[in-house]
Amino acid sequence: MTTAALLRPLQLGPYTTRNRIFMSAMTRNRSVPTNVPNDLNVEYYRQRARSAGLIVSEGILVSQQGTEYPHAPGIWSQEQVNAWKKVTDAVHAEGGLIFAQLWHVGRVAHPEAPEQIASGEPVYAPSAIAARGGKFRHIPGKPDATYVTPTGIPNPKTLVDIFTKAAINAKEANFDGVEFHGAHGYVLTQFLESGANHRTDEWGGSVANRIRIVLEAIDEVSKIYGPERVGIKLSPAGGPNDVGMPLDEAIETYSTLITEIDKRGIAYITLMRYSEMMDNMYLIDGKPRGTPHDVISTYGPLVKNPKTAFIANVGYTPEEGAKLIEEGKASAISFGIPWIVHPDLAKMVEKGKPLEVFTKLDMRGLYGYFPPYPHREDQMKGENLAELKEELKKGYTDYPDSV
Structure with missing residues (x-):
């Protein structure tokens, strides 16, 4: 099957x-x-900018208060803005082009996580x-600590x-646009979900x-960037972080939302399709939390504004993605893990090279090689920090180009 549709501007x-x-x-x-982004982050994005049609950054935390993972980058301080400038440059x-994904985790934070403590604020949710x-394996003494009840x-x-200020900072850091993280059960999803709100x-x-x-x-963010430089990512099927509504309610909620967003003429709407693997790995009381349905066919036709691209995401092969574009059901395809293993993914597709995603993927390197309790100050200084940065190259910037 041809992948030519993916290679068109x-x-x-x-x-x-x-390309798409x-x-x-x-x-x-x-x-x-x-x-704070560092030189390792600069190299990671540089490698992938050589062929990607658009890069959406990793989730960038809009405030210290809304933090889940250790060592995920933020954009609330001038130091962070200056560091991101090196990435965008x-x-x-x-x-290449790069949009900043604006991220606040809401109730998925934990009051005993180091960054949450440093913020001096409670965990907020709707x-x-x-x-x-x-589970919060990075918190000392709480390897299996479950989420706690947040403050509304x-x-x-x-x-x-907070999102607006983050967009102002992203613009100062020379990002080409911003994407709202409205998926995976984080704070915007929590407002959308009747079970969380x-x-x-x-x-x-x-x-x-x-x-x-x-x-x-x-x-509000469109006033900063213009709607034509704003995107959003949504996951109507739910699943991660204890979200997922009954099917009729999910369809009503997301259909209404996408119809309203479409009126605004933003740059794009990315929809995560239902994934048996991803949305069923989060079991509650032994049962999958996701809401299985055909996300692309259900909501894709609602993106009618000629100014707004519709991007499909989650588990596509290049051939499958190209077919979706050829049939007019998507404008572009957003790939995730294949970009980890193949820094030159688009060139691989162009040359017709077979992808080696799961034969080469370093699973331990997905979220970094951290020693126990990686927030400890003695692990963040001097020789220890240098050694840690060397370890963090594994599964991050050590995948060679394949063509």
Whole structure:
């Protein structure tokens, strides 16, 4: 099967992408010490900018208060902005495009995680409802600690303001645009989900109220970047982090949301299709949490605005993705793990080379080679830090080009 459709340029807002093989956001936890991008991050993005049509950064935390993983990068401080400039400069030097994925984890944070403690704030979510089934292996003494009950955020407009400030910082760091992380059960998903959002004010209850925060955030950030440089990623099938609504409710909620977003003419909407592997690995009481349905066929036709690209994501082969584009069912395909193993993925596809994703993937390197309790200060200084950075190259920047 031909993959020619993937290799055609795409008009994405004001940009023309070199192909339709996009790189999805992936948490990699290499911003040591703590949350500031470093030279290792610069090299990682530089390698992939040589062929990607668009890179979406790993999830970038919009506030210290909304943190889950150790050593995931943030964008709330000037130091972080300056560090991200080195990344975007490297991507642009290779002729690439990069959007910043704006991320707040909401109730998936833990009050005893080091960054959460440093923020001096509680764990916030739409409502005081814990996410079941979580594990925090990086917290000393709590290898199996489950998520705790969060505090319902008093005024969700505060969260909109945090995302807006993050977009201002992303623009200063020379990102070409921003993507809202509205998937995987993080804070925006928590507002959308009736099981996580029990508010009785204008931010909860009806579908119109539950989608309000997403629309307001898009509207405010569009004032910074223009809607043509704003994207969003959504996962209507739920699954991770204890989200997933009954099918009829999921379809009503996401259909209404996507229809409203479509009116705004943003750059793109990325939809994560249901994945038997991904959405069923999170069991609650022994049962899968996801809501199986055909995400692409159900919601794709709702993206009608000619200004807005529709991007399909999760588990596509190049051949399958090209067919979807050829049939007019997607504008581009966003790949994740294949970009880890093949820094030159788009060139691999162009040359018709077979992908070696699961034969070469270093599973231990997905989230970094961390010693126990990696937040300890004695592991973040001097020779220890240098040794750690060498370890963190494994499964990150040590995959060679294949063509």
